[in-house]
Amino acid sequence: MSTELLFLLGTLAIVFYIWQKRTYSFWKRHGVKSIRSLPLLGNTREFLTGRVPFFEQIQKFHQAPGFENEPFVGVYMAYRPALIIRDLDLIKTVMIKKFQYFNNRVLQTDPHNDALGFNNLFFARSPAWRELRTKISPVFTTGKIKQMYPLMVKIGKNLEDSAERLGSGSNIQVKDLCARFTTDLIATIAFGLEANALQNARSEFFYHNKAIFSLTLSRAIDFAIIFMLPALAPLARVKLFSKETTKFIRSSINYVLTERERTGQKRNDLVDILLAMKRQASANSEESLKTIDLDYLVAQAAIFQTAGFETSSSTMTLTLYELAKNNDLQQRLRQEISDFFGDEDHVSYERIQEMPYLSQVVNETLRKYPIVGYAERECSQPDEGERFSLDPYHNMVLPHGMSIYISTLAIHRDPQYWPDPEKFDPERFNPSNRDSLNMDAYMPFGVGPRNCIGMRLGLLQSKLGLVHLLRNHRVYTCEQTVDKIEWSPVSPVIASKHDIVLRLEKVSG
Template sequence: MSTEVLFLIATLAIVFYVWQKRRHSFWKRRGVKEIGPVPILGDTVRFLTGKVPFFEQIREFHETPGLENEPIIGVYLAYRPALVIRDLELIKTVMIKKFNYFNNRKLQTDPHHDALGYNNLFFVRSPEWKELRHKISPVFTSGKIKQMYPLMVKIGKNLEANVGRQPNDSVVKIKSLCARFTTDLIATIAFGLEANALQDPKSEFFHHNQAIFTPSFRRAIDFSVIFMLPALASLARVTVFSKATSEFIRKSVKYVMAEREKSGLRRNDLVDILLALKREAAASPDKNNKAKNLDYLIAQAAVFQTAGYETSSSTMTLALYELAKNEEIQNRLRQEIEESFGEDEDISYERIQEMPYLTKVVNETLRLYPIVGYAERECAQPAQGERFTLAPHHDMELPDGTPVYISAVGIQRDPKYWPEPEKFDPERFDAANRDKLNMDAYMPFGVGPRNCIGMRLGLLQSKLGLVHLLRNHRVNWCDETVKTIEFAPMCAVLASKNEIYLRVERVSA
């Protein structure tokens, strides 16, 4: 190797070392407490080496020994400075009071090769986000959900029948069962399709829903870039959905939209909203309206399908795991289910909303296991006018583009707000204990205007599934049941690393 080449390599190495050293002193130079990064990987060593999922890495930042009382902590996602906010008042300021500075997520996927990921409501940026959310929100009003409810009950009965067909005392992969239930629900109420996941082991809908969250090396790379290095999204060609899943969603939604247009049928569901957006775009051909692009419309269906499938099925799974572990709590819930049904074959929409113990069980499940696990936003400082500072904790102006993170898992398991935080105790949410709760420390669906749009529907799905599963059956631990939940390190959301097996036993009438 020539002297010139060696000199060039040495020079580049020195430049990189100096650049990185300066990047990794960003918070120290501003007087913000930091964890202390390692070269190249910053503070995200455990995530980047596949030891923990991203939300758990954020939780570890939140719980850094020696910084437990700090309102803010400076961290480095590889080379990129980011801020973890621990103080609840500052969290409210960022997520609600000063939302105009934080109305975008930092997350990003590839706009050129992932139309369904880039254009959906979760990823889309302001001001487009605000208009899109306003137009899609009617699907999730309590009135619309009530209209959907009879369709949901039908799927609940299918779940009950599925469990009833299995031999008594069967050992069941409980996540698979719950995920088949939510697959059928979403296909029915969002698209008017029958996925038949509870009847057909080879259901295409179920297969493609599973593929989105099944851990793999390629998915780990995609989500690492989306979470940590969104500026490289186009270069790395990252996608939220695989090519096969994208094509399946396109095919399904195109078919339903075409059939709906042909028949003129109205179901007051997501497809009707998408068709309205399509007509609105067609009526103003001169306007720059993204709804002219079919992929833009299909993207909204894709995120509805994905989020509705995973969050509710995981909530049900983890609730059943905890109920199997806590027999007294399970018996009390089953008693409420029996009393609520009475002599009726169906449980009404009003009655399921009025089941206090069921609500407490679901709330406590989501406290212990908030499915997304964290919230994040990007700071957008205005070119003119008042700029955002970290007052009263610091007088610095947060630089434009800085990502901020909030650990939902960390806060919801913080003994400062939740005594015995690792204990599953639905009574925390009893009306008599309301004055002891700090509900600012409860954020399973996010915080502020950009929280989960489908929160009502997600809660109802989980409640309905639990009611129908536990109406005539009991879940118990068995030899194959994991004793503690370890989180899957290469999964984008909170999920068990190991399969959760439970023994399902019929209850005598």
């Protein structure tokens, strides 16, 4: 080996040593307690090697031994320092009281090559985010959801028919059935389309919805960058949706927008809102030109479709799993469903909101299984004026761009807030127990101004699916039912590693 090569290797080794010593001493230099890290991998070895999903990695940080009494813990996302906030008061400060310093998400995709990912409401950055949320919010008002409800009931009845076709005594993959139901719901109430996922096993809508959450190695790398190293997103040209899914969503929404403009039909849905945005931009020379770009409009539809499909179907699936393991609870809920249906073939919008035990059951599912599993924000310090610090816990002023993470999964399963947290107990949410609950420790839809915009609609979807499925059927565990749910290591949201299989039985009366 030549002297020059040895010198070069030696120099690189010294540079790397100095870099990693400097990089991984960030929290020590600032006097913040931190979890011991590894060079290059930081504290995220388990996530980066595919052993645990990202939300579980955040949960492990929160629950790290020796930090039980700390309001926050320093970690390294590979080489990037980040803060895990554990204290509920500090969480409220960051997410609500001092939101002006934390109005952006950490997550990012490529702003230049991923129009569908970068421009949608979930990923949008301030000030574009605030304007976009204001425009889309009308879709989710109580009045609009109430107008959608008859369309939703129709899909609920289709779910009943599908359960009938499966046959009494069948062992079913519950997630598949629930996901077909939510696919049909989102397609009809958001876009005015019939996805026919419940009737057609080969539904194209269903196929592409599933594909969004089915990760290949290259897609797993994309998601790792989006979640953990967003600064690399433009360099790696990562995209939220695959080429195939992007093409399908773009063509579907383009068709709907074109048809709606041609016919002039109004359905008070997301498409009407998007067309109004397009018209407003065309009439206003000061409006950003991107608002009338097709991909900008499609981006909003894409995230609506993605989030609505996965979260509600997972909530339904995990509820049915817990009810199958707790027959007394299931019977109590089925009795309430029978009472509220009466002699009708559906439950009205007002009545489904009034079902007390149904609400308790769904709330407890979301307590034990908060579907996203964590929340995150990026610190945005102003160029001038007061800067955000960790006072009164610490005198550190957070650097601009610092990532903040909160483990909703860990908080939802913390025995100091939820006694016997592994037990599925809807009585926690009985109104008579309200005074004993710390609702600051309950955040299934996020916290603060950037919480889930579709929260009410998502809850209604899950409830509607459950009442129509359990109206004439019961679910039981079977020999294929998993004893305990293990998380899928490649899923970006809470999902079982193994299919959840239950036995479906027809019940008369």
